[in-house]
Amino acid sequence: MTLHYMLGIDTGGTYTDAALFSETDGLIAKAKALTTRHDLSIGISGALENVLSASGLPADAIGLVSLSTTLATNALVEGQGGRAALVMIGFGPEDLRRDGLADALGADPVIFLPGGHDVHGNETPLDMTALEAILPELAANVSSFAVAGYFAVRNPSHEIRVRDFIREKSHLPVTCSHELSSKLGGPKRALTTLLNARLVSMIDRLVGACEDHLKHRGIHAPLMVVRGDGALISAAEARLRPIETILSGPAASLVGARYLTGLEDAVVSDIGGTTTDVAVMENGRPRLDADGAVVGGYRTMVEAVAMRTYGLGGDSEVRFDDRGLAPRIDLGPRRFVPLSLAAMLHGEAVIGTLERQLRSAHVGRHDGRFAVRTGVPDHLSAGLQPQEATLFARITDIPVALDQLLTVTQQKATLDRLVARGLVHICGLTPSDAMHVLGRQGQWNLQAADLGMQVAMRQKDGTGKPIAGSPEELAQRIVDRLTRQSAEAILSACLAEDGLADIDPARSVLIDRALNRQTGIARFTLSLDRPLIGLGASAPVYYPAIAEMLSATCAVPEAADVANAVGAVVGQVRSTVTIFVTSPEEGVFIVAGGGDNRRFAEEEAALAEAEERASQNALEHARASGAADVVVVLAREIDAPEIEGRRKLMEARIIATASGRPRVSASV
Template sequence: RHMTGLDNAVVSDIGGTTTDVAVLDGGRPRLDPEGATVGGFRTMVEAVAMRTFGLGGDSEVTLEDGVLNPKILLGPRRLVPLALAGMAHGTAVTSELERQLRAPNPGRMDGRFAVRTGVPDRLAAGLTGAEAKLYELIGAVPLAVDRLLTSNAQNATLNRLVSRGLVHVAGFTPSDAAHVLGKQANWDPIAARLGAELFARKRDGRGQNIAASPEAISERVLVTLTRWSAEYILETAFAEDGLDGASTVAHALVQRAVDAHPGIARLSVALDRPVIGLGASAPLHYAGLPPLIGNDCVVPRDTDVANALGAVVGQVRVSAEARVSQPMEGLFRLASGETVRDFLDEATAIAAAEADVRAIVAERAMEAGTDSAEIDVATEFRVSTVEAQRMFIEAHVVAVASGRPRIAV
């Protein structure tokens, strides 16, 4: 909001490993008492209503199995990009990629390396015999997986070492694709191109190469990342509208709408607000978003440091609530904080409730670190009509105080 001036938007933050999506309403992020959603699971701690997906610039690139025309699949696992591994380890990576390219046929493990993460050895306690043996073979310099593994069973062992945080796998990622196309240039483009060549040699269901060149496969990978980003943004929007986000996005009608599929029945889908793209790679991966989401995508100038900036401009936000009920006709009972008081008319009880919650949030805001909080009070009434007469049932009064943190001297 600070970077764009937008009060209503869908905010999508793409990093190396994940994409985080949340909704901004009236200048504030929507909150959820059950917490953020990570990998389909709720954290159950009140927080910003954010959904986290395993999609980023360093996502693992794989192919769909068992089909004639396999789709590109991304994530959810993160790999060390070959371009980054090549920059750090030079010919230890590029010479192995060149060796694999000289082979007459593509290998299932081409373009993959294993390297220790560098955690202390004590964290490797409790490994099984097979895990310990494999871990011993892996060092601080990336080792080609086709030299390391001798059976499919060892691949599962390697994955267990990765899940324990002991080993990284390096391989072809969207970051490598960006290096091949000259859209990213901070690591080693040679290793990235070799990895793209190896990936392009993979075979489809007819035994043909899946792409004609490193550039062609790299373009497909980046287009896929943008498309998946659009689907995750729409999934969040559908979920916020009370639908099952994942199944709604997967529906054939939504897919046809996102694709702008031509037909007698023309379909379209559009967000009611723009997207704010955050993250260092947002200018690249979100450039093609607007036609997919039916709205604009705003990428702020300093989007690569948005989270650091957010820590500076973020606000203190606290809330308090009170309830007014009518346990018997003509008696209005206010429950506010730890006190309960009775009043003989509705207006007085509501005024007292609003005064109480204002005082409570003002004190809480002061304790939370702001001296200049703005306080908003909202009252929700529950009433019924009996014989054309309004009958008060309950009122829910909520006060929210927000303000900049005080500056420590």
Template sequence: MAILLGIDTGGTFTDAVLYDEASGVVAKAKSLTTHHDLAIGVGGAVGAVIEASAIAPGVIALVSLSTTLATNAMVEGQGGRVGLVYIGFDAADAERPDLKAALNGDPVILVGGGHDAMGQPRMPLDAETLAAEARRLAPGLTGFAVTGRFAVLDPSHEIAARDILRRETGLPVTCGHELSARLDGPKRALTCVLNARLIHLLEMLIAATEGRLAALGIQAPLMVVRGDGSLVSAEVAKARPIETIFSGPAASAVGGAFLAGTQEALVSDIGGTTTDVVVLRQGRPRIDPAGALIGGFRTMVEAIAIRTCGLGGDSEVTLEQHGLEASLKLGPRRAIPLSLLAASHGDLVHATLERQLGADMPNDLHGRFALSLNPPLAEVPALEAELLGRLAQGPQPADRLIANRRELNALQRLVNRRLAIMASLTPSDAAHVLGLHAAWDRDAAAKGALLFSRRRNAMGLPFAATPDILARRIIEVLTRRSAEFLLECALAEDGFQEAGLSRHVLAAAALDGHEGLVRIGLSLTTPVVGLGASAATYYGAIAALVGAPALVPEHAEVANAVGAVVGGVHVSAELRILQPVEGVFRVLARSGTRDFGDLGAALAHAEETARAQAHADALEAGAASVEIAVTVDEKKAVTEGREIFVEALVTARASGRPRIGR
């Protein structure tokens, strides 16, 4: 059987798994994710897993990658500058708030053309204006997005515009009909713009990854995980990078279901920065019918229905004052654990923590370090630039870097813009203090916990008596908040959408195990599949709080990388049948429009065409063999006692395992 390589780039670690189709996981490895160049971390993880397995690189038959690149780029507003070619729309359509925000000042080319609601041309495509504007704008752009009015019914104007743009500029072009078959031109344009902006980023990642794989002697085909958990070839992913939104969580859900051997569950993946929860139905993640919501934009991309909480092993631990009392707060901001920073900068971390432990009074900046993260893409104010210059020399103790409130605010702005990151006490450090983790520097974690425990509440008393007591309280807070989040997700799935229900006084009493005259209880009806490097540490207690079995499968810490290779290719093709006039049934397909005088003949042609289109798309996406299922959704209306055909949607869904190299 074939040897497959799965890779996942997470917020803290890049994971790699070698998987034998006959015997399962052969070897696994982790490398720190290199955010400035994800391919470096990929190369480190792949090199480590090959060394651990003693398998010859040339034996690997398939590589599959799940990546956070598209998600992070959209959240952080990264990407290229694109031009939107808007065919058959007017200037007011380009002023829709969501679309205008997505464009963020990028140019719009309004072009005559487009189709009507029956798929008929409204007017010819204004090719001359398009060519002239494309030549004028191209020097300042990285690509184009093309969206035509009712192009999902007839994409011919989008296709013609794409050909003109490629001929005149040589830049990448995304067409809206390639991303979604759903109506709503402005939302399709928004999705198209975001996709076009990401193309060069994913192209660079894939090229760099392929280069590092080749340098290691791996020549296998490369697949990429989409946001619905399915796989596509690297070439298709480069053209439609927006479809890799939620790639990592989708891979985790698929891998978790596979490893746990369950069909129904809440899959909860605790990472460094966030906890992601996905509902598993019949062995597959549930898809969000409204389209992926990311970076504040509701797109038309099919992706898993995921709920995310800013709570993870690397969540920053801070104190919140409530009158005379103080309480622990975890996240939502990620910090580098002190134990991890000490693993690479031990002398600096230990010398700083010991100096601060010798101080007479605790300071909020004690136990905190600042590091540069990403180079600025634009000019920053003078004070921020000065701080970045000092951080360029390496990690800096916060109490030595910051001299006043202005500098503290400037550092905060750098952190908010992801130009800098803090290292401080985290749940991962607490786990090291208690001996639950042992990957990094326990002594640094203990010193950081001792410094934090000395902080004072409003009454002037130390927050915790010992580092161990503090560490246990941190773990308890993480466990409780995780349980509340699982309940929140389950309640929302059952239709209870009101925010904060899991923290209602009765829900809190249930989690506390209250039993008086009234026994209060809340429990899940499905298991909790716990994933992530720290899942075994926490999920027994978390699941117990919500009254559910905990399934922490073997290899849970690399379930995302397993999901990258055990998934399959899944694509669909949708065709519409309309009745423009009574007795005429119009089949609207990517290959063209065709009219029939009989509904049965139109349905037969639509099914045949949809099958052929889905089969071709599945092969292009990298499937080895294809199975196809067709569904027909007819809509009819009753008028004056007569049943009238309105439309039919014919959907062909194609599935198959990916092609392998040997």
């Protein structure tokens, strides 16, 4: 019997998920392992071993592996990545001021070369003298190159010549802008190419580590990676175009939501440890961001899901505002390591401290909080200021209580900088701890969660009374607050999709009255026009109440906790290619893209050539990305206004989309 088992893996902020899937039997097994941020391959291998153990299948039964990852997104958000040199052909220094390119470039080198093309693909001669002179020095100081040419999407020949020259002389990775986008807008395309070049070595290491572990376990299967629009690409393509993997994780969750629920139209909300991601699905496909994904403050030309992310999750910081008579609870946006998880990992170091703080006669401002190193390599702590280095040296791999770590007020800001650098985690009270106290979660240490709640409820309200009468009461208020903030986040995303982004649900009096079901002569109600799909490990305990608040039907699939991993493996390979036809003068039609530019005397002949090129290129790209049984769909977009009573072709765009399921290696 021929088996076709597929393995989906998703690396999240807290857990790495794995799902073993069969196209005939559906989900076979699922498993998790704690994400190891300093070395993601450890978490990936742990999840793989756990899911194989849960399934009872041999490793060589797996015929396809697909990976969704937040690595590229996190790297851009955190300003990380390799040093890259940007080569701009036909542009000038003034172009750096557009689309945030100069800010993104920072201290990385840029070289301007004469050359480029016009809108019809006609060239200005290319001069590589400046590049030839400086290339040996650059090659010794950067990890990759980005090449962007003026109107390269209409004629990429100059980019290709520069790329081939750099590769031959330096043997370093080179990314060309025409390989990433067919859209006009040179500086934004250059920005996208620069960010891609910075990510090449990082994604290469991740994919390499995953491939090495698969090989070690005897899994000789194709490795795919989820793109930001939910489609799959081969690992080899991801290595060349890693920027396409930004928003990979959220995209995978939407694909998983569609598969697990069968719903075509829905609002999808995925709650993790760190964030809540909200997106709208229509006709079985996620809405895409027409202007390109925004990551790390930069708008790229990468087509990705229109996902809105909020700093709200099961591991969000619980903050108490005691300035009023009744203390207000707010959650996030920072992620803490839950006390229950910290105690599971470190035991007495956490529990003993919480017990000590409970016995103290005075309530300390830092009670219930700890600092612990994240475990990233030592070289990432280079460049710390003296006060930062001194404080960092006192923090170890065992949580240390903040009431003992911070001796002067100024050290709190120093600690926050270490957290921002990714060197230190703060452990503290979270909604996950509240769920443990209420008996709705139980995977970590209940004693620490209960002690943390007792420590927190020692705080006084405006009348001088404790803020809660019992740990269970405080835990319920924290969960109620998560319900309300989640409802506001979902509403905010939906209103933005409806063109009402200026309405803030957290500040609107009318929305507050509607959510609270407040009575009055004028009674306000609101609801969603489609079901709410809740995803994430904690979705079953949170989303029924959230959906009820929003007067929406709630759909939480059985495998909601591994929806991203399922989405990583059930998606399709999809490749889209656009070929252009322009008419610079009457009776002349130029086909640009997908090969050398060609001139035609007849419009229909040019359009037929463009359709053939688009189909062939899309087909080749899809097959290179690992697709089998590829289907190609063509679309024409023609701008041809009437000018003085005569039709004039301005531009025709022939768009070919090739799609198919990834090839699966069979085991017998």
